[in-house]
Amino acid sequence: MANKKIPVTVLSGYLGSGKTTVLNHVLNNRDGLRVAVIVNDMSEVNIDADLVRSGTNLSRTEESLVEMSNGCICCTLREDLLREVARLAKDQAFDYILIESSGISEPVPVAQTFSYADPDSGIDLTTLAELDCMVTVVDAHRFWNDFGSGETLLDRNQAVGEEDHRDVVDLLIDQIETCDVLLLNKCDLVDEVHLNELEGVLRKLQPHARLIRTVQGKIDPKMILNTGLFDFEQASVSAGWIQELQKESHTPETDEYGISSFVYRRRRPFHPQRLADFMTEWPEEVVRAKGIAWIAAKGDFAATLSQASASIQFGPAGYWLASMPKEEQEAVLRTEPDMRKKWDETWGDRINELVFIGISMNAADIEAQLDTCLVDDTELKQDWSQFENPLPWPIESIVKA
Numbered sequence: 587m588a589n590k591k592i593p594v595t596v597l598s599g600y601l602g603s604g605k606t607t608v609l610n611h612v613l614n615n616r617d618g619l620r621v622a623v624i625v626n627d628m629s630e631v632n633i634d635a636d637l638v639r640s641g642t643n644l645s646r647t648e649e650s651l652v653e654m655s656n657g658c659i660c661c662t663l664r665e666d667l668l669r670e671v672a673r674l675a676k677d678q679a680f681d682y683i684l685i686e687s688s689g690i691s692e693p694v695p696v697a698q699t700f701s702y703a704d705p706d707s708g709i710d711l712t713t714l715a716e717l718d719c720m721v722t723v724v725d726a727h728r729f730w731n732d733f734g735s736g737e738t739l740l741d742r743n744q745a746v747g748e749e750d751h752r753d754v755v756d757l758l759i760d761q762i763e764t765c766d767v768l769l770l771n772k773c774d775l776v777d778e779v780h781l782n783e784l785e786g787v788l789r790k791l792q793p794h795a796r797l798i799r800t801v802q803g804k805i806d807p808k809m810i811l812n813t814g815l816f817d818f819e820q821a822s823v824s825a826g827w828i829q830e831l832q833k834e835s836h837t838p839e840t841d842e843y844g845i846s847s848f849v850y851r852r853r854r855p856f857h858p859q860r861l862a863d864f865m866t867e868w869p870e871e872v873v874r875a876k877g878i879a880w881i882a883a884k885g886d887f888a889a890t891l892s893q894a895s896a897s898i899q900f901g902p903a904g905y906w907l908a909s910m911p912k913e914e915q916e917a918v919l920r921t922e923p924d925m926r927k928k929w930d931e932t933w934g935d936r937i938n939e940l941v942f943i944g945i946s947m948n949a950a951d952i953e954a955q956l957d958t959c960l961v962d963d964t965e966l967k968q969d970w971s972q973f974e975n976p977l978p979w980p981i982e983s984i985v986k987a
């Protein structure tokens with residue numbers, strides 16, 4: 587008979603949010619479950635592993651605490667993660683694997699590690715382990731501070747290396763948008779009104795996750811162990827902005843804390859210069875925006891626009907299907923009925939489709955501002971490649987690829 591796959595829970599969350607505290611609490615209440623722990627720390631000395639050792643009754647002699655230091659399991663130490671999980675799974679000495687990622691790990695690559703056979707190492711974790719639950723710990727006290735800091739990990743000396751230019755806010759958003767359970771920790775340090783507001787925003791950003799308020803990481807271990815919650819397909823579409831896009835119709839609603847969302851949809855491209863100007867004056871009340879933008883510029887491809895607080899990422903997403911040869915269009919439309927439904931007689935799939943999530947947003951006002959960034963009737967007929975275009979638009983790299 588085939589061995590049962592070992593279930594795995596991954597704890598993510600920005601530096602200092604309380605991952606080790608949660609881990610220790612769960613380990614001290616594990617009710618006889620034989621848990622192997624992998625603790626990833628960016629620094630050379632694995633302080634978190636020491637904290638787990640001193641804070642729990644995890645045996646030192648059993649090989650149940652694996653330290654991964656001086657790197658990050660979502661990138662530089664990913665292969666080590668593969669090997670360790672495979673080893674622990676084959677060992678059959680444990681019922682469960684709990685992984686604490688480093689505070690700067692991105693959850694998607696960690697989750698992917700469990701989803702395919704790695705060609706380099708030959709290890710196929712899909713036959714040995716099963717990702718059960720992705721947990722993200724959020725520091726309720728520091729959240730808005732970190733979210734609105736405008737700092738990069740490098741600014742804070744928290745980067746993987748000199749070439750790691752990630753913004754702190756982008757990491758926070760990634761961790762929130764990809765999880766099954768959101769632990770809103772350090773609730774003792776925030777008053778009820780602010781907690782309710784933060785909870786409202788987190789629910790908008792991540793409607794799929796179970797949201798649990800905690801103090802000192804105290805949760806019932808059942809909430810994060812053997813939950814059966816993780817689903818790779820579901821994880822890739824669980825973010826609030828994707829959910830908003832998928833709604834058939836959207837009735838704008840604002841909750842009591844002024845948190846709302848809307849979708850901006852137009853079948854007319856943005857003038858690159860005017861959109862760039864809008865981006866430099868981005869409305870502060872927008873917490874998160876993401877979607878596809880259509881730019882009247884040289885090169886007929888879609889752009890992605892992703893904003894979180896002060897960080898705006900903008901870049902090419904790929905060619906519009908409408909710019910492909912007719913036969914290719916037909917072939918894709920035959921297999922993707924949703925795309926056919928949205929197909930426009932004149933423009934095909936070209937569209938501006940952006941989701942906005944924010945606090946005290948005036949949707950009508952933002953839509954009106956965006957409308958002034960669209961090309962007008964005269965510009966629509968002009969040669970778009972001649973428009974002033976300050977957008978970071980690496981056409982050459984795309985064309986060469």
Ligand SMILES: Nc1nc2c(ncn2[C@@H]2O[C@H](COP(=O)(O)OP(=O)(O)OP(=O)(O)O)[C@@H](O)[C@H]2O)c(=O)[nH]1
Pocket residue numbers: 599600601602603604605606607608634688689771772773774775800801802803
């Ligand atoms: N007031 C308060 N402090 C907390 C709570 N949870 C954790 N802490 C404290 O916050 C600090 C950071 O907690 P950790 O559990 O080490 O956080 P971490 O996410 O593992 O940190 P890194 O490993 O550095 O990313 C510690 O001093 C904890 O004692 C809480 O609910 N309330």
